[in-house]
Amino acid sequence: MSTVLTPEAAEPKPDAVRPREHYLNVRFGIASWLLTVDHKRIAILYVVGITLMFFVGGAAATIVRVELMTPAGDLVSRDDYNKLFTAHGIIMVFFYLIPAIPAVLGNFVLPMMLGARDLAFPKLNLLSWYIYVAGGVFTIVALLAGGIDTGWTFYTPYSSADSHTHVIVTALGILIVGFSSILTGLNFVVTIHTMRAPGLTWFRLPLFVWSSYATSLIILLGTPVLAITVVLLAVERIWGVGIFDPAIGGDPLLFQHLFWFYSHPAVYIMVLPAMGVVSELVAAFSRKNVFGYHFIAFASIAIAVLGFLVWGHHMFVAGISPYASLIFSLISFLVAIPSAIKVFNWTATLYQGSVSWQTPMLYALGFIGLFTIGGLTGLFLAALAVDLHVSDTYFIVAHFHYIMVGGTVMAYMGGLHYWWPKMTGKMYPEWWGRFSAILIFFGFNLTFFPQFVLGYQGMPRRYHEYVAEFQILNVMSTAGASILAVGYVVPLIYLLWSLGYAKDAGPNPWGATGLEWQTPSPPPTDNFAKTPVVVNPPYTFTAKEAEVVG
Amino acid sequence: MEADFELFPAQASTIAPLVDGVFWELTAVTAFFTVLIAVMIMVFAIKYRRRSQELPRRIEGSLRLELFWTIVPLVIVMYLFYHSTSVYFTMITPPADAMDVYVVGRQWMWAMQHTGGQREINTLHVPVGRPVKLTMTSQDVIHSFFVPAFRIKQDVLPGRYTTLWFQATRTGKFHLFCTEYCGTNHSTMRGTVHVMEPRDFELWQESQADGSLAAEGRKLFLKLQCVVCHSADARARGPVLEELYRKDVPLEAGLRATADDNYLRESILNPRAKIVAGYQPIMPPYEGEVTEEQVIQLVAYLKTLGRGQTPLRVEATQPPAAYRAPEPPK
Structure with missing residues (x-):
């Protein structure tokens, strides 16, 4: 995607008198941040919020893992344990995994990838950050006021009729944060349709844009259903209208249908952007165009469509009709195909490439391996006979952490390192980057692989106390989690350190393609001095870009 | 329930080996593709590691390869779907003599x-x-x-x-x-x-012998005065319940239902949900009047109730408390 560029944009000349003006130093002070409509500054606001939530959710997980080192419940009380795993799930899903890649990386690079100066609706973009914060405040207040113990799935009638915890406040927090996603999704769809640079046709778009587009469609179609579900839950809980509780004439499975109608597509909301990031990373660090570009692009759309038709596989043991189960099982098997296509194409991209092993690439290759395991273990859950046995056990816990942590978090970390020089103008320390990427990979596998075995042995999820024969694997898992925790704290330290002390990165430290690399780092507020014109297919590497690294 | 650590859970039912059969097939597929992808990534990443700034040749893709890695996984997952679904129907179909x-x-x-x-x-x-x-x-x-x-x-x-x-x-x-x-x-x-x-x-x-479930259910049937209306004689105001279990029941508006456990349970707790054709909706709901255990006893009794076995109605017995007399036909 090389472009006709103005010389000033490509090679900023060092100015001895006054530093070059960019989006970070153009204005200072709290108000310049809280009232900004610059998509890049809003992305930074999101980084702060999301990082905070990630470590709050991580702290809850840490206590859960320490508690599970022994079969007896000896660290926290039963109620507190239930509140901790609920807090972990709600915070990680709704306040980290769903917004992380779209709201941070997408916000920052998507307009630049399109050659645009901002998103289509900059004020709406700021509003969605405030909505995110409001949802977060509700949820954190609910936690501080005593928490909620329903699990992140809020199954009725437990959540509507039985739990004595702060269900309504937390549900309201989730309802609110949903609107933040909807506005971001809307902004992305409109921006991608209307603000592409001259010459940037649909099939010249970077694959990150394709996957962001597919994600935005799911968000727009799915999230309102979550809002409806939460409102119905509140109506039943507050006014006793019988919707889900059979004691007052409701149907508990109706809740599960509505909840998973959103929450299964939400899995793709979490993982599709990650796939987009990995497509960018694999291309950039093998200096090669992505193999089978069209197949990866359409696989994203296929996943978005099929993802809406498989929610029933969460309910195979819930008491739905066996014939409904049969159809849901079939479609769940089919959704594996577009994912497989992506994995094969990424792998093929490396063939005859010029592969560098820098930190973002380590994360990307780690993603492909872990996502492969996560995806293939999904087949066990699509298979009715095996799903009946492993439903609601640690097998499920292991499977979705391979997708969510091995997939989404790995891709987020890879993308964060890849675009960090663009966002901050500074290079992170490479040795520490590789060190923590490897630490995270091994810590992750030690944490979650034993859980597959544990689940097949029959250990149920959400168990505060368990039978003695499950202890060995739980101790292994907790040991892995401690390594994983260190792996996440190290980048927090060196990335903050790099802001003040690291060397300047320059406009394109990777020799990558993509319009975002053809403007200085950090970019000026308007992104491009002159709107770029795209004349080449995507991922066209040129000798000039390679020289940048030298 | 030995407290010893075992890597694989005990197989103690007829179903367990069938499920494990599907499990091992899935595990083999997972292991094969994971190793395949991991080896390919490692080989490519090492063989094609960056040695110079020379740019690699552009490769757009290959339709034949795309078809290959679409169709092969498709065939594999369709086989897995077939195998697991056939085991599933065995798992959910209890033998008649259970x-x-x-x-x-x-x-x-x-x-x-x-x-x-x-x-x-x-x-x-x-x-x-x-x-x-x-x-x-x-x-x-x-x-x-x-x-x-x-x-x-x-x-x-x-x-x-x-x-x-x-x-x-x-x-x-x-x-x-x-x-x-x-x-x-x-x-x-x-x-x-x-x-x-x-x-x-x-x-x-x-x-452990105690009164059987059905015997307990019969006591309840009399105590709750079910027999007053379901009396199986000329004065019966409710349908005859003899030999009812698993029978097809005609409902109002031409609908039909099978008198299985769920139907019997619902007809006790919330009788108006399904009214048998030709009868008035006069039976009071027993929701909250009987426990789930008592419902099970009643259902167990109804399952055993054969032709001519309905207890005799005692003349002095009053209809149930919640009973409201139907409007007399005009």
Whole structure:
């Protein structure tokens, strides 16, 4: 995607008198941040919020893992344990995994990838950050006021009729944060349709844009259903209208249908952007165009469509009709195909490439391996006979952490390192980057692989106390989690350190393609001095870009 | 239920080897593709590692390869779908001669009732080599009945019956876990399935003998004055219940229903949900009047009620308290 560029944009000349003006130093002070409509500054606001939530959710997980080192419940009380795993799930899903890649990386690079100066609706973009914060405040207040113990799935009638915890406040927090996603999704769809640079046709778009587009469609179609579900839950809980509780004439499975109608597509909301990031990373660090570009692009759309038709596989043991189960099982098997296509194409991209092993690439290759395991273990859950046995056990816990942590978090970390020089103008320390990427990979596998075995042995999820024969694997898992925790704290330290002390990165430290690399780092507020014109297919590497690294 | 660590769970039911068969196929597919991808990534990443700034040749893709890695996985997953689904239908279809046991889940215990009237809490005694069918309901929130050694699991819902069946192949004690999160003590809602030799099971049954479920149900049928209307004589205001179980019942508006456990349960607790054709909706709902255990006793009684076995109506008996006389026809 090389472009006709103005010389000033490509090679900023060092100015001895006054530093070059960019989006970070153009204005200072709290108000310049809280009232900004610059998509890049809003992305930074999101980084702060999301990082905070990630470590709050991580702290809850840490206590859960320490508690599970022994079969007896000896660290926290039963109620507190239930509140901790609920807090972990709600915070990680709704306040980290769903917004992380779209709201941070997408916000920052998507307009630049399109050659645009901002998103289509900059004020709406700021509003969605405030909505995110409001949802977060509700949820954190609910936690501080005593928490909620329903699990992140809020199954009725437990959540509507039985739990004595702060269900309504937390549900309201989730309802609110949903609107933040909807506005971001809307902004992305409109921006991608209307603000592409001259010459940037649909099939010249970077694959990150394709996957962001597919994600935005799911968000727009799915999230309102979550809002409806939460409102119905509140109506039943507050006014006793019988919707889900059979004691007052409701149907508990109706809740599960509505909840998973959103929450299964939400899995793709979490993982599709990650796939987009990995497509960018694999291309950039093998200096090669992505193999089978069209197949990866359409696989994203296929996943978005099929993802809406498989929610029933969460309910195979819930008491739905066996014939409904049969159809849901079939479609769940089919959704594996577009994912497989992506994995094969990424792998093929490396063939005859010029592969560098820098930190973002380590994360990307780690993603492909872990996502492969996560995806293939999904087949066990699509298979009715095996799903009946492993439903609601640690097998499920292991499977979705391979997708969510091995997939989404790995891709987020890879993308964060890849675009960090663009966002901050500074290079992170490479040795520490590789060190923590490897630490995270091994810590992750030690944490979650034993859980597959544990689940097949029959250990149920959400168990505060368990039978003695499950202890060995739980101790292994907790040991892995401690390594994983260190792996996440190290980048927090060196990335903050790099802001003040690291060397300047320059406009394109990777020799990558993509319009975002053809403007200085950090970019000026308007992104491009002159709107770029795209004349080449995507991922066209040129000798000039390679020289940048030298 | 040995406390020793075992990597793979015990196989103790006829279903377990079938499920494990599908499991090992899935594991083989997973291992093959994971190793394939991992090896390819490592080989490519090392063989094509960056040695110079020379740019690699552009490769757009290959339609033949795309078709290859679309069709091969498709064939594999369709086979897996076929195999797992055929095992699934075996898993959910209880044999006709299965022995009935009734299960009520509540926070946080399992109450079992045998047709012979034996009651147990958090333990379930069954004979080896004989199919057992569980009919389950919950008194509060959703629970789930899971016996890992049998590879069976089914959610237990309030407001309806769900069923599960197994045939144990080994004697011994096996874990029973609640696997649907149900509140504070969810992780202690556990029990034991005690599989016994048939002879030992008979001895156990005799030692626990109490009035059978059906006998208890018959007492309730009289005590709750069901017999006043369901009297099977000329003055009957409700349908005859003899030989009703599993029969096709004509409903109002030309609808039909099968008189299975769920139908009987609903017709006791909320009779107006389905009115038998030709009858008035005069029966009061028994929701909140009887416990789930009592409903099970009534259902067990109705299952055994044969032709001419309805108890005689006693003239002095009054209709049930909630009964309202129908409007006289004009």
